[in-house]
Amino acid sequence: MSLGNSPEDERPFPDESQEARISVGRALHQARIAAGLTVDDVSSATRVRLAIVHAIEADDFGLCGGAVYARGHIRNLARAVHLDPEPLVAQYDAEHGGRPAPTPAAPLFEAERIRPERRGPNWTAAMVAAIVVVIGFVGFTAVKGGDGSSDSKSQLAEGTTPAAGKSASPEPTKAKPVDPAPEPTDSAIAAAPQDKVTVQVSAPDGRSWISAKDHNGRMLFDGLLDKGQSKTFQDSAKINLILGDAGAIELYVNGKKIENNFRPGAVERLTYTKGDPVAG
Numbered sequence: 001m002s003l004g005n006s007p008e009d010e011r012p013f014p015d016e017s018q019e020a021r022i023s024v025g026r027a028l029h030q031a032r033i034a035a036g037l038t039v040d041d042v043s044s045a046t047r048v049r050l051a052i053v054h055a056i057e058a059d060d061f062g063l064c065g066g067a068v069y070a071r072g073h074i075r076n077l078a079r080a081v082h083l084d085p086e087p088l089v090a091q092y093d094a095e096h097g098g099r100p101a102p103t104p105a106a107p108l109f110e111a112e113r114i115r116p117e118r119r120g121p122n123w124t125a126a127m128v129a130a131i132v133v134v135i136g137f138v139g140f141t142a143v144k145g146g147d148g149s150s151d152s153k154s155q156l157a158e159g160t161t162p163a164a165g166k167s168a169s170p171e172p173t174k175a176k177p178v179d180p181a182p183e184p185t186d187s188a189i190a191a192a193p194q195d196k197v198t199v200q201v202s203a204p205d206g207r208s209w210i211s212a213k214d215h216n217g218r219m220l221f222d223g224l225l226d227k228g229q230s231k232t233f234q235d236s237a238k239i240n241l242i243l244g245d246a247g248a249i250e251l252y253v254n255g256k257k258i259e260n261n262f263r264p265g266a267v268e269r270l271t272y273t274k275g276d277p278v279a280g
Contacts, residue, residue, distance in 0.1 A: 024074060024088050024095075025059035031081035032057075039265065046076040050224075051209045051244030053077065054267050063242075067096060197274045199239045199253050202230035206248030206264075213240045225249075241270040253277030 022030070032042055039057075043050045055063045056073060064070035071089050078085035201210055203225045210231070212220040215238035221231055233239050243249050247264030251257070253272045262268055 021091075023059050024092050025057045027083065027088060028074075028077050028081060029057040031078075031083050035081050037081060042077060042080050045080045046073075048073050048076060049209050049244065051211075051242065051267055054244060054265055058267070060267070061092075061096070070096075194274065196234055196236055197239050197254060197272055198232065198234045199241065199251065199272055200230060200232045201225065201241070201243075202250040202252075203227055203248050204250055206245065208246070208248045209244030210249070211242040214238070215240075237273065239272050241268075241272070243268045243270070 032039075039050060039053050042048070043053050046053075052063050052073060055061070056070075056077065061070045064073055071092065074088050074092055075085040078088050199212070201212070205227065207224060207226045209224050211222045212231070212233045214220055214233075214235040217240075220233050220235075220239075225231060243262070244267060245264065246260070246262030246266045246268035249262065251260070251270075254275065254277050256277055258277055
């Protein structure tokens with residue numbers, strides 16, 4: 001007969017709290033549905049862009065721009081859907097490495113103590129320079145005045161009138177402002193030059209936030225595309241797109257319409273290059 005606990009009794013019990021806990025984005029999504037709010041309602045109430053709201057509810061914090069902004073967005077969205085924000089922020093910190101360590105105060109005070117004193121202006125040197133300039137100007141005026149009086153006397157003796165002098169320095173010409181490069185139009189889409197990539201983004205039935213960058217990462221557009229509006233982008237190598245509500249977008253790439261099955265409210269990241277349009 002065995003005394004004590006069996007090996008099965010010594011196995012650790014599963015952590016039910018960890019298994020039952022849902023993610024931050026899922027908690028915000030469920031609370032928004034329970035409150036009867038749409039993504040547009042939450043975006044308008046918090047001033048958080050539609051694409052960022054969609055991404056956070058999908059537990060994608062890449063569009064937030066850093067941990068500090070992610071915490072702020074979580075707090076704003078939680079208050080909008082009637083949740084306590086602090087547990088969600090604590091869960092985000094636990095899942096993404098925690099808050100950064102505070103900067104120690106000692107080096108800051110040390111830098112303040114060894115900062116060199118600012119010196120005042122050297123007024124003696126400035127006064128000497130001003131006196132030299134005044135003396136030079138007086139001497140130059142006296143010489144020019146003597147030459148002018150002798151010339152006037154000679155002209156009066158000859159019975160002529162001195163002519164008024166003209167300014168020798170021409171007026172500076174104003175540079176003409178450079179006209180900004182025109183945005184590619186529908187005709188550019190129809191032409192679809194083979195040495196460039198041309199992308200037209202339209203919102204015929206709804207609206208969506210979009211972001212477009214060229215092959216150097218330079219931002220071409222970042223904003224909301226309202227219903228009925230369209231934007232055309234052109235680059236020598238590549239166009240990178242982020243669509244906040246891909247289901248509301250219609251794409252034409254290099255003159256060809258892109259047939260897609262994007263879901264309403266889905267966030268899509270797309271890349272197009274020259275030639276036949278293939279989303280990357």
